[in-house]
Amino acid sequence: KQEVTQIPAALSVPEGENLVLNCSFTDSAIYNLQWFRQDPGKGLTSLLLIQSSQREQTSGRLNASLDKSSGRSTLYIAASQPGDSATYLCAVVGTSGTYKYIFGTGTRLKVLA
Amino acid sequence: DAGVTQSPTHLIKTRGQHVTLRCSPISGHKSVSWYQQVLGQGPQFIFQYYEKEERGRGNFPDRFSARQFPNYSSELNVNALLLGDSALYLCASSLMDAANYGYTFGSGTRLTVV
Numbered sequence A: 001k002q003e004v005t006q007i008p009a010a011l012s013v014p015e016g017e018n019l020v021l022n023c024s025f026t027d028s029a030i031y032n033l034q035w036f037r038q039d040p041g042k043g044l045t046s047l048l049l050i051q052s053s054q055r056e057q058t059s060g061r062l063n064a065s066l067d068k069s070s071g072r073s074t075l076y077i078a079a080s081q082p083g084d085s086a087t088y089l090c091a092v093v094g095t096s097g098t099y100k101y102i103f104g105t106g107t108r109l110k111v112l113a
Numbered sequence B: 001d002a003g004v005t006q007s008p009t010h011l012i013k014t015r016g017q018h019v020t021l022r023c024s025p026i027s028g029h030k031s032v033s034w035y036q037q038v039l040g041q042g043p044q045f046i047f048q049y050y051e052k053e054e055r056g057r058g059n060f061p062d063r064f065s066a067r068q069f070p071n072y073s074s075e076l077n078v079n080a081l082l083l084g085d086s087a088l089y090l091c092a093s094s095l096m097d098a099a100n101y102g103y104t105f106g107s108g109t110r111l112t113v114v
Helices: none
Strands: A004-007 A010-014 A019-025 A030-038 A044-051 A056-059 A062-067 A072-077 A086-094 A101-103 A107-112 B005-007 B010-013 B019-024 B031-037 B044-050 B053-057 B064-068 B074-078 B087-094 B109-113
Touching: A004 A086, A010 A019, A019 A030, A019 A086, A019 A107, A030 A062, A030 A072, A044 A056, A044 A062, A044 A072, A072 A086, A101 B044, B005 B087, B010 B019, B019 B031, B019 B087, B019 B109, B031 B074, B044 B064, B044 B074, B074 B087
Parallel strands: A010 A107, B010 B109
Antiparallel strands: A004 A019, A019 A072, A030 A044, A030 A086, A056 A062, A062 A072, A086 A101, A086 A107, B005 B019, B019 B074, B031 B044, B031 B087, B044 B053, B064 B074, B087 B109
């Protein structure tokens, strides 16, 4: 059974810092991994989608890497801003059965001005 | 282009009642999935529909049901509501299967059961 873990659960950093959020999954048989952002009480905003054959994806100040064999992904945020404050969720789609996402519980990020 | 649209945005129901939540996918998307997110947790998979057929069901009781219409919109129905059904219900759509395209999520319906 696939399990997704995100560390740390919460993080508070001063503005301008570079930071790394971690995601690990127990079953390496995945189609893709997606990072999402969620503001309080809101839906999910897709940040980056990494296919299983890819090693990383970049969008602006965000870079996500994937090491499928070790079951790990990292989301790197450069030069953090107060507007980056949100919960960040990673999710994987397994290769067996339904194309459903298995989510981690998220990392709650607060960037202090 | 309109994103994934969910209605209503907020809903308050009494225990034992029935509720219907609605979702309109992005134009051209044929796959719709439903997720339940309890406060402080990641979303949990409830259903997936593709081309109007159920393609998967999560570990939820039979009180939960769904369907997809010919225009690819979808409804999630929950009968005999319990306090524990209070959650944010998220709908997600994908062009075909999520392996190549990923999912786009709506803003959700916040259901409160009292």
